[in-house]
Amino acid sequence: xxxxxxxxxxxxxxxxxxxxxxxxxxxxxxxxxxxxxxxxxxxxxxxxxxxxxxxxxxxxxxxxxxxxxxxxxx
Amino acid sequence: xxxxxxxxxxxxxxxxxxxxxxxxxxxxxxxxxxxxxxxxxxxxxxxxxxxxxxxxxxxxxxxxxxxxxxxxxx
DNA sequence: GAAAAATTCACATTATAGTGTGAAAAATGA
DNA sequence: TCATTTTTCACACTATAATGTGAATTTTTC
Numbered sequence: 001x002x003x004x005x006x007x008x009x010x011x012x013x014x015x016x017x018x019x020x021x022x023x024x025x026x027x028x029x030x031x032x033x034x035x036x037x038x039x040x041x042x043x044x045x046x047x048x049x050x051x052x053x054x055x056x057x058x059x060x061x062x063x064x065x066x067x068x069x070x071x072x073x074x
Numbered sequence: 075x076x077x078x079x080x081x082x083x084x085x086x087x088x089x090x091x092x093x094x095x096x097x098x099x100x101x102x103x104x105x106x107x108x109x110x111x112x113x114x115x116x117x118x119x120x121x122x123x124x125x126x127x128x129x130x131x132x133x134x135x136x137x138x139x140x141x142x143x144x145x146x147x148x
Numbered sequence: 149g150a151a152a153a154a155t156t157c158a159c160a161t162t163a164t165a166g167t168g169t170g171a172a173a174a175a176t177g178a
Numbered sequence: 179t180c181a182t183t184t185t186t187c188a189c190a191c192t193a194t195a196a197t198g199t200g201a202a203t204t205t206t207t208c
Binding site for chain 1: 075076077082083085091108118119120121122128129130131132133134135136137138139140142146
């Protein structure tokens with residue numbers, strides 16, 4: 001999942017919930033500037049910032065083994 | 075998924091694949107120091123760094139809607 | 149189509165993630 | 179055991195994410 005994809009998912013979810021960047025940034029306790037850049041894929045955000053945002057949006061992050069690779073090194 | 079959880083998942087997967095921190099850091103093209111801190115939850119890594127690591131490990135990141143919240147704001 | 153609201157953007161500053169080095173400590177294995 | 183490998187750690191430095199401000203632009207709404 002690329003950074004720009006994450007940004008897009010966040011933007012789509014925010015729109016679906018009908019809240020503004022300003023609202024979301026305040027609820028997530030981050031700057032509107034940071035949110036703006038993330039949605040546009042113009043920054044390389046930290047996990048902490050992403051977690052704050054998706055928590056407000058009712059999303060969750062998961063790590064899973066890609067089924068195409070049991071052992072990616074072999 | 076907390077930062078420490080991500081670090082733990084990475085460490086477990088690395089051990090399962092029987093590679094060293096040194097090997098993984100080189101394959102992911104990041105410093106061993108950064109990997110060491112991530113595995114121990116001692117840093118707040120950027121998405122880019124996490125993506126590099128999990129790509130080598132054959133893992134993938136996913137965002138999903140928490141089933142407990144259709145609308146987290148209401 | 150004017151006013152209000154929301155988003156985009158540039159710029160400067162601050163905070164901190166990422167790196168490199170080298171050494172100590174712990175784990176591995178012959 | 180003891181030599182080798184791996185991990186842990188401190189420290190200094192560099193790169194850049196995050197923030198704050200204010201203004202321009204775009205979108206929404208009446």
